[in-house]
Amino acid sequence: MTFGAIAFGSVFLVVGLVLAGVSVSFLTDAERTNGTVVALEWRDDDTGTSRRSRSNDRPTAYPVVEYTSADGTARTFRSSTGSNPPSYDRGDRVEVLYRADSPDDARIDGFASLWLLPLIFGGIGLLFAGVGTGIAVAGRRRRP
Template identity: 50%
Template sequence: MHNGRPLTLIGAIFALVGLILLGVTLALAASTASFLASAQRTEGTVTGLTPRTTTSRDSDGYTRRSTTWYPTVEFTVDGRRYSFQSSTGNNPPAYRQGEGVPVAYDPDDPSDARISTFWSAYLAPVITGGLGVVFASIGTIVFVLGRRSAKR
Protein backbone atom coordinates (compact mmCIF):
# COMPACT_ATOMS: atom_id res chain seq x y z
CA MET A 1 0.00 0.00 0.00
CA HIS A 2 1.01 3.63 -0.47
CA ASN A 3 -0.34 5.00 2.82
CA GLY A 4 3.14 5.76 4.17
CA ARG A 5 4.39 7.86 1.25
CA PRO A 6 2.88 11.19 2.35
CA LEU A 7 4.24 10.70 5.89
CA THR A 8 7.65 9.77 4.50
CA LEU A 9 7.71 12.89 2.32
CA ILE A 10 6.53 15.19 5.10
CA GLY A 11 9.05 13.66 7.50
CA ALA A 12 11.87 14.10 4.98
CA ILE A 13 10.94 17.76 4.41
CA PHE A 14 10.81 18.46 8.15
CA ALA A 15 14.12 16.69 8.73
CA LEU A 16 15.74 18.61 5.86
CA VAL A 17 14.49 21.94 7.22
CA GLY A 18 15.84 20.93 10.64
CA LEU A 19 19.25 20.08 9.19
CA ILE A 20 19.37 23.39 7.32
CA LEU A 21 18.51 25.25 10.53
CA LEU A 22 21.25 23.35 12.38
CA GLY A 23 23.70 24.34 9.64
CA VAL A 24 22.66 27.98 10.02
CA THR A 25 23.12 27.60 13.77
CA LEU A 26 26.68 26.36 13.34
CA ALA A 27 27.51 29.23 10.97
CA LEU A 28 26.03 31.85 13.33
CA ALA A 29 27.73 30.37 16.39
CA ALA A 30 31.09 30.10 14.60
CA SER A 31 30.86 33.69 13.36
CA THR A 32 29.98 34.98 16.83
CA ALA A 33 32.70 32.91 18.52
CA SER A 34 35.27 34.13 15.98
CA PHE A 35 34.27 37.75 16.57
CA LEU A 36 34.41 37.37 20.35
CA ALA A 37 37.77 35.55 20.23
CA SER A 38 39.45 38.46 18.45
CA ALA A 39 37.45 41.27 20.08
CA GLN A 40 38.70 43.71 22.66
CA ARG A 41 36.56 44.30 25.74
CA THR A 42 35.53 47.49 27.45
CA GLU A 43 32.67 48.90 29.46
CA GLY A 44 29.92 50.85 27.75
CA THR A 45 26.94 52.84 28.95
CA VAL A 46 23.36 52.54 27.77
CA THR A 47 22.54 56.02 26.45
CA GLY A 48 19.06 55.32 25.19
CA LEU A 49 16.36 52.77 24.49
CA THR A 50 14.71 52.77 21.08
CA PRO A 51 11.21 51.26 20.91
CA ARG A 52 10.10 49.25 17.89
CA THR A 53 6.42 48.43 17.83
CA THR A 54 5.00 45.60 15.77
CA THR A 55 1.33 45.12 15.08
CA SER A 56 -0.34 41.79 14.38
CA ARG A 57 -3.88 40.55 14.11
CA ASP A 58 -4.81 37.33 15.88
CA SER A 59 -7.33 34.75 14.63
CA ASP A 60 -10.15 36.49 16.52
CA GLY A 61 -9.51 39.72 14.60
CA TYR A 62 -8.02 41.56 17.56
CA THR A 63 -5.08 43.82 16.87
CA ARG A 64 -2.12 43.24 19.14
CA ARG A 65 0.79 45.58 19.53
CA SER A 66 4.11 44.61 20.99
CA THR A 67 6.96 46.98 21.73
CA THR A 68 10.55 45.77 21.88
CA TRP A 69 13.25 48.02 23.34
CA TYR A 70 16.71 48.14 21.73
CA PRO A 71 19.54 49.68 23.78
CA THR A 72 21.92 52.22 22.30
CA VAL A 73 25.36 51.85 23.86
CA GLU A 74 28.22 54.32 23.94
CA PHE A 75 31.84 53.45 24.75
CA THR A 76 35.27 55.04 24.40
CA VAL A 77 38.41 53.61 22.75
CA ASP A 78 41.66 55.61 22.71
CA GLY A 79 39.78 58.79 23.60
CA ARG A 80 37.29 58.44 20.75
CA ARG A 81 33.60 57.82 21.41
CA TYR A 82 31.66 55.13 19.58
CA SER A 83 27.98 54.33 19.69
CA PHE A 84 25.90 51.40 18.42
CA GLN A 85 22.40 50.07 18.74
CA SER A 86 22.12 46.46 19.83
CA SER A 87 20.51 44.07 17.36
CA THR A 88 18.86 42.30 20.30
CA GLY A 89 15.81 43.90 21.87
CA ASN A 90 13.66 42.94 24.85
CA ASN A 91 10.26 43.54 26.34
CA PRO A 92 10.48 44.62 29.09
CA PRO A 93 13.78 46.41 28.44
CA ALA A 94 16.80 44.39 29.60
CA TYR A 95 18.77 47.54 30.43
CA ARG A 96 18.13 50.96 31.90
CA GLN A 97 19.46 54.24 30.56
CA GLY A 98 22.77 54.99 32.30
CA GLU A 99 23.45 51.32 33.06
CA GLY A 100 26.94 49.96 32.39
CA VAL A 101 27.22 47.01 30.00
CA PRO A 102 30.15 44.89 28.79
CA VAL A 103 31.09 45.65 25.18
CA ALA A 104 33.14 43.59 22.72
CA TYR A 105 34.50 45.46 19.71
CA ASP A 106 36.72 44.79 16.71
CA PRO A 107 40.12 46.37 17.51
CA ASP A 108 40.62 47.23 13.82
CA ASP A 109 37.15 48.80 13.55
CA PRO A 110 35.72 49.81 16.94
CA SER A 111 32.45 50.83 15.29
CA ASP A 112 31.82 47.07 14.91
CA ALA A 113 30.70 46.40 18.47
CA ARG A 114 28.21 44.29 20.41
CA ILE A 115 26.98 43.93 23.94
CA SER A 116 29.13 41.13 25.31
CA THR A 117 26.67 38.99 27.24
CA PHE A 118 25.71 35.41 26.42
CA TRP A 119 22.14 36.22 25.38
CA SER A 120 23.08 39.24 23.29
CA ALA A 121 25.80 37.27 21.51
CA TYR A 122 24.16 33.88 21.12
CA LEU A 123 20.40 34.50 21.00
CA ALA A 124 20.12 33.86 17.24
CA PRO A 125 22.06 30.55 17.34
CA VAL A 126 20.03 29.39 20.37
CA ILE A 127 16.75 30.09 18.54
CA THR A 128 17.79 28.51 15.22
CA GLY A 129 19.39 25.58 17.03
CA GLY A 130 16.27 24.92 19.08
CA LEU A 131 14.08 25.05 15.99
CA GLY A 132 16.53 22.84 14.10
CA VAL A 133 16.47 20.18 16.80
CA VAL A 134 12.66 20.23 16.94
CA PHE A 135 12.22 20.06 13.15
CA ALA A 136 14.91 17.38 12.68
CA SER A 137 13.52 15.25 15.52
CA ILE A 138 9.90 15.46 14.39
CA GLY A 139 10.93 14.93 10.78
CA THR A 140 12.96 11.86 11.61
CA ILE A 141 10.14 10.31 13.66
CA VAL A 142 7.52 11.02 10.97
CA PHE A 143 9.89 9.73 8.26
CA VAL A 144 10.50 6.45 10.10
CA LEU A 145 6.76 6.00 10.80
CA GLY A 146 6.01 6.64 7.12
CA ARG A 147 8.61 4.12 5.97
CA ARG A 148 7.25 1.50 8.37
CA SER A 149 3.70 2.18 7.20
CA ALA A 150 4.77 1.93 3.54
CA LYS A 151 6.34 -1.49 4.15
CA ARG A 152 3.07 -2.94 5.47
Protein backbone atom coordinates (compact mmCIF):
# COMPACT_ATOMS: atom_id res chain seq x y z
CA MET A 1 0.00 0.00 0.00
CA THR A 2 2.85 2.38 0.81
CA PHE A 3 4.52 1.75 -2.53
CA GLY A 4 1.19 2.32 -4.30
CA ALA A 5 0.71 5.70 -2.61
CA ILE A 6 4.25 6.76 -3.51
CA ALA A 7 3.85 5.56 -7.12
CA PHE A 8 0.43 7.22 -7.49
CA GLY A 9 1.76 10.45 -6.00
CA SER A 10 4.85 10.37 -8.20
CA VAL A 11 2.78 9.98 -11.37
CA PHE A 12 0.54 12.90 -10.39
CA LEU A 13 3.56 15.00 -9.43
CA VAL A 14 5.20 14.34 -12.81
CA VAL A 15 1.97 15.22 -14.64
CA GLY A 16 1.74 18.45 -12.60
CA LEU A 17 5.34 19.33 -13.46
CA VAL A 18 4.76 18.62 -17.17
CA LEU A 19 1.64 20.82 -17.16
CA ALA A 20 3.59 23.58 -15.38
CA GLY A 21 6.31 23.27 -18.03
CA VAL A 22 3.69 23.61 -20.77
CA SER A 23 2.38 26.80 -19.13
CA VAL A 24 5.88 28.23 -18.74
CA SER A 25 6.67 27.40 -22.38
CA PHE A 26 3.43 29.02 -23.49
CA LEU A 27 4.18 32.17 -21.46
CA THR A 28 7.70 32.36 -22.88
CA ASP A 29 6.48 32.35 -26.49
CA ALA A 30 3.17 34.17 -26.04
CA GLU A 31 2.19 37.49 -27.51
CA ARG A 32 -0.01 39.71 -25.36
CA THR A 33 -3.00 41.72 -26.46
CA ASN A 34 -6.31 42.93 -25.11
CA GLY A 35 -9.53 41.12 -25.80
CA THR A 36 -13.20 41.40 -24.95
CA VAL A 37 -15.54 38.76 -23.59
CA VAL A 38 -18.24 38.67 -26.28
CA ALA A 39 -20.32 35.83 -24.85
CA LEU A 40 -20.58 33.21 -22.15
CA GLU A 41 -21.03 29.67 -23.40
CA TRP A 42 -22.99 27.72 -20.79
CA ARG A 43 -22.36 23.99 -20.74
CA ASP A 44 -23.51 21.16 -18.56
CA ASP A 45 -20.17 19.46 -17.90
CA ASP A 46 -21.63 16.05 -17.13
CA THR A 47 -18.70 13.76 -17.85
CA GLY A 48 -20.51 10.52 -17.26
CA THR A 49 -21.11 10.90 -13.53
CA SER A 50 -24.63 10.31 -12.38
CA ARG A 51 -26.63 13.40 -11.58
CA ARG A 52 -27.36 12.06 -8.10
CA SER A 53 -23.70 11.67 -7.24
CA ARG A 54 -22.74 15.16 -8.37
CA SER A 55 -22.82 17.81 -5.70
CA ASN A 56 -23.12 20.63 -8.23
CA ASP A 57 -25.57 20.17 -11.10
CA ARG A 58 -25.31 23.75 -12.30
CA PRO A 59 -23.99 24.51 -15.80
CA THR A 60 -20.57 26.11 -16.22
CA ALA A 61 -19.90 29.38 -18.06
CA TYR A 62 -16.96 29.47 -20.48
CA PRO A 63 -16.01 32.95 -21.70
CA VAL A 64 -15.85 33.46 -25.46
CA VAL A 65 -13.19 36.08 -26.16
CA GLU A 66 -12.57 38.18 -29.25
CA TYR A 67 -9.15 39.72 -29.88
CA THR A 68 -7.07 41.06 -32.74
CA SER A 69 -3.77 39.29 -33.43
CA ALA A 70 -0.60 41.13 -34.46
CA ASP A 71 -1.37 40.56 -38.16
CA GLY A 72 -4.63 42.54 -37.76
CA THR A 73 -6.96 39.55 -37.97
CA ALA A 74 -9.93 39.45 -35.60
CA ARG A 75 -10.03 36.11 -33.82
CA THR A 76 -12.37 34.42 -31.35
CA PHE A 77 -11.75 31.59 -28.90
CA ARG A 78 -13.58 29.87 -26.08
CA SER A 79 -11.61 29.60 -22.86
CA SER A 80 -10.94 26.06 -21.68
CA THR A 81 -11.57 27.18 -18.09
CA GLY A 82 -15.16 27.68 -16.99
CA SER A 83 -16.82 28.48 -13.68
CA ASN A 84 -20.13 29.01 -11.98
CA PRO A 85 -20.66 31.75 -11.02
CA PRO A 86 -18.93 33.14 -14.11
CA SER A 87 -15.49 34.69 -13.63
CA TYR A 88 -16.19 37.16 -16.43
CA ASP A 89 -19.19 39.04 -17.75
CA ARG A 90 -20.01 39.91 -21.32
CA GLY A 91 -18.14 43.08 -22.27
CA ASP A 92 -15.28 42.56 -19.81
CA ARG A 93 -11.81 43.47 -21.08
CA VAL A 94 -9.24 40.70 -20.57
CA GLU A 95 -5.59 40.23 -21.40
CA VAL A 96 -5.11 37.52 -24.01
CA LEU A 97 -2.01 35.41 -24.54
CA TYR A 98 -1.52 33.68 -27.89
CA ARG A 99 1.24 32.12 -29.93
CA ALA A 100 2.31 34.27 -32.89
CA ASP A 101 2.90 31.18 -35.04
CA SER A 102 -0.49 29.74 -34.02
CA PRO A 103 -2.87 32.60 -33.12
CA ASP A 104 -5.77 30.21 -32.57
CA ASP A 105 -3.89 28.80 -29.56
CA ALA A 106 -5.01 31.52 -27.16
CA ARG A 107 -5.75 31.77 -23.44
CA ILE A 108 -6.94 34.39 -21.02
CA ASP A 109 -4.03 35.64 -18.94
CA GLY A 110 -5.39 34.44 -15.62
CA PHE A 111 -4.42 32.16 -12.78
CA ALA A 112 -6.98 29.45 -13.48
CA SER A 113 -6.26 29.09 -17.20
CA LEU A 114 -2.48 28.89 -16.68
CA TRP A 115 -1.82 27.34 -13.27
CA LEU A 116 -4.89 25.57 -11.89
CA LEU A 117 -4.28 22.13 -13.42
CA PRO A 118 -0.54 22.06 -12.62
CA LEU A 119 -1.31 22.98 -9.01
CA ILE A 120 -4.08 20.40 -8.64
CA PHE A 121 -2.02 17.55 -10.09
CA GLY A 122 1.17 18.64 -8.32
CA GLY A 123 -0.61 19.11 -5.00
CA ILE A 124 -2.29 15.70 -5.13
CA GLY A 125 1.04 14.17 -6.14
CA LEU A 126 2.91 15.81 -3.26
CA LEU A 127 0.22 14.78 -0.80
CA PHE A 128 0.16 11.09 -1.78
CA ALA A 129 3.92 10.77 -2.27
CA GLY A 130 4.56 12.59 1.01
CA VAL A 131 2.13 10.48 3.01
CA GLY A 132 3.44 7.26 1.44
CA THR A 133 7.04 8.25 2.10
CA GLY A 134 6.20 9.26 5.68
CA ILE A 135 4.56 5.90 6.34
CA ALA A 136 7.51 4.06 4.80
CA VAL A 137 10.05 6.00 6.88
CA ALA A 138 8.02 5.53 10.08
CA GLY A 139 7.76 1.78 9.36
CA ARG A 140 11.51 1.45 8.92
CA ARG A 141 12.23 3.32 12.16
CA ARG A 142 10.06 0.89 14.14
CA ARG A 143 12.16 -2.06 13.07
CA PRO A 144 15.14 -2.77 15.36
